[in-house]
Amino acid sequence: MDTTQLLKGVLDLAVLAVLKDEDGYGYDILRRLRTAGLEEVGDASVYGTLRRLFQAGLLTTYVVPSEEGPHRKYYGLNAAGRDQLQRAGKTWRTFASTMDGLLDERGVAA
Amino acid sequence: MDTTQLLKGVLDLAVLAVLKDEDGYGYDILRRLRTAGLEEVGDASVYGTLRRLFQAGLLTTYVVPSEEGPHRKYYGLNAAGRDQLQRAGKTWRTFASTMDGLLDERGVAA
DNA sequence: GACACTACCTCGCAGTGCGAAGTAGCTTCT
DNA sequence: AGAAGCTACTTCGCACTGCGAGGTAGTGTC
Numbered sequence A, B: 001m002d003t004t005q006l007l008k009g010v011l012d013l014a015v016l017a018v019l020k021d022e023d024g025y026g027y028d029i030l031r032r033l034r035t036a037g038l039e040e041v042g043d044a045s046v047y048g049t050l051r052r053l054f055q056a057g058l059l060t061t062y063v064v065p066s067e068e069g070p071h072r073k074y075y076g077l078n079a080a081g082r083d084q085l086q087r088a089g090k091t092w093r094t095f096a097s098t099m100d101g102l103l104d105e106r107g108v109a110a
Numbered sequence C: 001g002a003c004a005c006t007a008c009c010t011c012g013c014a015g016t017g018c019g020a021a022g023t024a025g026c027t028t029c030t
Numbered sequence D: 001a002g003a004a005g006c007t008a009c010t011t012c013g014c015a016c017t018g019c020g021a022g023g024t025a026g027t028g029t030c
Helices: A011-018 A026-035 A043-057 A079-105 B011-016 B026-035 B043-055 B079-105
Strands: A060-063 A072-079 B060-066 B071-076
Touching: A011 A026, A011 A043, A011 A079, A026 A043, A026 B079, A043 A060, A043 A072, A043 B043, A072 A079, A072 B011, A079 B011, A079 B079, B011 B026, B011 B043, B011 B079, B026 B043, B043 B060, B043 B071, B071 B079
Parallel strands: none
Antiparallel strands: A060 A072, B060 B071
16 A cells, blocks of 8 residues: 555654654664554655754754764754644644544444 | 645545545535535645546546536545545554554653 | 665655636625 | 625646655675
8 A cells, every 4th residue: 555645744743753752863763663663664755854854943963973884864853843743743633533533424444 | 734745645535535425516525524624625626636536437427507506516436436435544544543653652742 | 796784865756735817607785 | 787705616837745766885794
């Protein structure tokens, strides 16, 4: 099944969420998302999202040269990012329950 | 708040759902969606979605001239449409619970 | 030397929701 | 009559975002 379209607008939220408790770098964030169940996320999508969130002023970033491989560009939430995470989370929950209500009323896909 | 991006890929499902129990025409479908809670859906989005679903072979259509206003182009689900409704519903539920799990684990937006 | 994994980036495309604008019929109010 | 407003559908082109393809580099393994 194709979840590409479903991800639209939600990937931002997902990335903010996996960064809530611990800073992370792109490749690691990709793994976190896939581990969490979003297995079809492409790497380019994550890197693009990180750039977008950073440009929106929601993330801080710093590069850590690794002795065992390529350098790692870490990202972390700032105050605005945490705020946005809460707001986007609420928006998602509201939207999701609206959809669930719509489907439940009509007995779709129990 | 902007739910435009969240709608991506879900509008198809929503339209199929509101057509499950009763055929409807575009303008009426728009009202059903808004009544159900999707208040920010644009009319062009609905008409476009209907055309797409029809072209995908999921809908039947017939025009009913109205004596009290413009003609109405009715749409209804066919077998493939009902099948798609069930599958899209399941995909949505799976996806939504994945996202909920991701947020719950991190205590986002209770 | 070939392969595989980590880690990042750029480019351009694809899908889809939407705003703007237009057409047209009907009802209501002034 | 004229103006306004609702119903009802359509077309056009834009905006956003996820993704595939491709590239660069470092490290480790066979």
